[in-house]
Amino acid sequence: MVVAPACPSCGSNRLYKDGLRYLSDGSSVQRWLCRKCGYRFTDPNYKAKTGWRNLPSGLNLPSGLYYSCQGNDDPDGRVPSATEAVQTLAEVSQEEKRAAGATKTCQVDVKGKIFDYIWHLKKLGRCDGTIKGYRQKLMQMLNEGVNLLDPEAVKEYLTQKNWCEGSKFYASIVYDGFARFLGLTWQKPDYKPSRKIPFIPTEQELDQLIACTGKNLSALLQLLKETALRVGEALSLKWTDIDLERNVIILNHPEKGSEPRIFKVTAALITKLNQLTKTSEYVFKNHLQQSVAQNFRIQRKRIAQKLGNPRLNNITFHTFRHWKATIEYAKTRDILHVMQFLGHKNIKNTLLYTQLIKFEKEDDFYCAAAKTSNEAKELIESGFEYICTTPENIMLFRKRK
Incomplete structure (x- = not known):
């Protein structure tokens, strides 16, 4: 029978057995817990063995003693493994925090x-x-x-x-x-983006969007259709940039380093603009491009579903610019005129629109005839292009759809 020693701290003999502690020589020693003062200790009279009885396990190898702290021959000098583990975790936590x-x-x-x-x-x-x-x-x-x-x-x-x-x-x-x-030094990657052929809708599709949107957005789209302005340029227009008597719009603050431009617009567009509320120096009170674009996408989706034409979802603000440039070149066959109309400084940016009219068909145009000069004048004002005069003195006109 194992005789319990006295507590080294208070001298009490009222002890609990607190498990075994395994030493490096393969033996074990009883641990005690004082019921009076709570002091935990091993038998101070225990003598460590001088030789190995059995080979120690892998956990008791010298390399593992730092972490487990078990197998210490000196019971009083043993460092509790829990304390060492807590210290190790604390160090890891501090490293992670740092x-x-x-x-x-x-x-x-x-x-x-x-x-x-x-x-x-x-x-x-x-x-x-x-x-x-x-x-x-x-x-x-x-x-x-x-x-x-x-x-x-x-x-x-x-x-x-x-x-x-x-x-x-x-x-x-x-x-x-x-x-x-x-001041960093680096070699920029050599990415070579290819320019895509833009989507060109019919004039009827553009007119459907203009007719079905709200008053403010409808005026903006009509402006883009007639002038080929970038949407940022259109939203930055002020009332002082519009000559309501001569139906003229002046762009003095172009984007992307383009040239200033002046446009002769239709009376229908001036009427639309006059219907807008003049509560700001800007023609379009909400001249924030992001919110206007979001409103356009919502209305465009609704109109496309209503008319059953998914092609309308491909139309963006910039599509109006592409369409107008294509029409201008189709009418004049003058690339320099189109370049000046768009405000381009480099003709390479304008040459794209010469590719968009190579596949015209006869049914891509509306045809009209005029017998008098007044009828011919009305057709020209409506955007028709004179083609020829027949032997019967009838003037033929056409207009791209």
Whole structure:
């Protein structure tokens, strides 16, 4: 029978058995817990063996003693394994917190550099649309965990993204400006986006959208149809830019470095514009492009479902510009005229529209005849193009559908 020793702390003999402790020599020793003071100890009179009786298990190897703290020959000098484990977990937790804190600090620093770069673009005179696009793209990459201070990490990110060449090309341009602003050296990837042939609807489809939308949006679409303005240019028009008596609209603040332009518009468009409320210096009170575009998408979807024509969903604000440029070239066959009408500075951007009329059919036009000069005048004002005069002195006109 094992005789319980006295508690080394209080001298009490009222003890609990508290399991066995296994030593490095393969033996075990009884642990005791004092019922009076709660002190836990082993028999202080225990003598460790001088030799091995059995080989120790893998847990009691010297390499494992640091973590398990079992097998210590000196019962009084033993460090509790729970204490060591808690210390180890605490160290790991502190390391993780330091790493997380460093990552968070890095993201905050990069975000600050992004705002500095945006302000730099603002001081350079970049338009709000360009600045907004740059900020959104940089923040997208940052939020997806890309280290914007490491150009190689950005290259790897662009390689792994399932984007088209155009999107990757734009992202590389955005980061190239950001890297140059920070003084980083990198080699921009060689993405080569291909320009796609734009969708060209019929005039009837454009007129359906104009007729079925609300008053403000209808006036905007009619303006885009007649002038081929970019939607940002149209939304920035002020009432002082419109000559209501001569039916003239002047664009003095074009986008994308284009040339200023002047347009002769129809009386129908002037009537639509006059019906708008004049509560602001801008023609269109809500001149925020994002909200106007969202409103257009909602109404376009409704009209396409109502008319059963899914092609209408392919029409965007810029489609009106493509359509007008194609019609102007079809009428005049003068590429320089179209270039000036659109405000292009490079004729390469205008040559695209010469490809869009190579597949014309006879049924792509409305045909009309005029016997008198007044009838011919009305047809020309309606957009018809003179073709020829028959032997019966009847003038023939046509107009693209």
